[in-house]
Amino acid sequence: MHDLLESSLQQLGLQGTSVGGRAAPATLFALPAASLAKLNAHAVSSPEISASQALNAIRTGVDMSSAIANDNSPNQCLQPIGGRAKRFLDLLVASMALVLVSPLLILIPIVIKLTTGGPVLFVHRRIGFNGAAFDCYKFRTMVPNAAEVLERHLSSDPHAAQEWRTTQKLKCDPRVLFFGKMLRKSSLDELPQLFNIVRGDMSCVGPRPVVADELERYGAASLEYLRARPGLTGLWQISGRNLAEYSHRVSMDTLYIQTWSFARDLTILAKTIPAVLRFDQTS
Numbered sequence: 001m002h003d004l005l006e007s008s009l010q011q012l013g014l015q016g017t018s019v020g021g022r023a024a025p026a027t028l029f030a031l032p033a034a035s036l037a038k039l040n041a042h043a044v045s046s047p048e049i050s051a052s053q054a055l056n057a058i059r060t061g062v063d064m065s066s067a068i069a070n071d072n073s074p075n076q077c078l079q080p081i082g083g084r085a086k087r088f089l090d091l092l093v094a095s096m097a098l099v100l101v102s103p104l105l106i107l108i109p110i111v112i113k114l115t116t117g118g119p120v121l122f123v124h125r126r127i128g129f130n131g132a133a134f135d136c137y138k139f140r141t142m143v144p145n146a147a148e149v150l151e152r153h154l155s156s157d158p159h160a161a162q163e164w165r166t167t168q169k170l171k172c173d174p175r176v177l178f179f180g181k182m183l184r185k186s187s188l189d190e191l192p193q194l195f196n197i198v199r200g201d202m203s204c205v206g207p208r209p210v211v212a213d214e215l216e217r218y219g220a221a222s223l224e225y226l227r228a229r230p231g232l233t234g235l236w237q238i239s240g241r242n243l244a245e246y247s248h249r250v251s252m253d254t255l256y257i258q259t260w261s262f263a264r265d266l267t268i269l270a271k272t273i274p275a276v277l278r279f280d281q282t283s
Contacts, residue, residue, distance in 0.1 A: 206231025
């Protein structure tokens with residue numbers, strides 16, 4: 001397996017770009033379905049496969065259209081989990097939600113502009129189905145120079161640096177604005193992701209959308225992550241949200257993908273509203 005990945009690396013040229021503020025390949029190529037199935041089977045049976053090996057496997061695949069043309073295996077990964085039925089549910093729910101929250105989609109940007117100035121949206125590159133990178137939208141909740149503020153804070157506070165390495169979050173985040181805290185507590189900052197769902201980048205229910213560097217922390221579970229569109233909500237959000245440890249969140253994402261059903265999606269959607277109202281469980 002290792003020799004196969006090394007050979008693929010030598011044959012392919014990867015051009016760098018910026019993802020989440022750090023250097024990353026411009027395109028995270030999709031694996032041919034047969035290779036994905038083999039790697040996935042190996043990941044389940046062989047715990048020694050590392051996060052870097054898993055991500056390298058993703059990065060050294062071929063374009064999905066080429067995979068479909070050249071791979072006649074019956075296990076081709078042509079669609080994310082749920083297929084057309086899940087996509088129909090996404091479009092139905094997201095379209096209805098956009099109509100219902102349209103006043104907020106107008107009001108919140110006005111408040112952001114009046115109180116903080118700067119851009120209304122925070123756009124971040126995330127990894128989606130089959131490793132395709134996409135722009136994930138949120139209402140901006142942080143200061144404009146958030147990256148600089150975070151770097152200074154982590155360099156001066158060892159405890160915060162350890163918290164960031166462990167969870168990729170900070171309970172006391174100096175970057176977050178006052179109005180931003182209100183948006184985060186109510187999860188209203190994520191409303192623009194409804195447009196991501198309509199575009200097909202995300203699903204209403206799925207694993208947490210992650211950046212390329214964060215996907216490395218998933219290890220062999222990253223192969224499961226790539227089988228689905230990331231979700232606006234998911235098992236993690238109705239199971240403690242930000243109180244859950246990082247490894248537990250990864251386990252919930254993996255469990256959701258491995259046991260997906262249409263009925264479970266409906267259940268998670270129904271439980272999401274009371275979950276987001278538990279303000280003590282959000283950052």
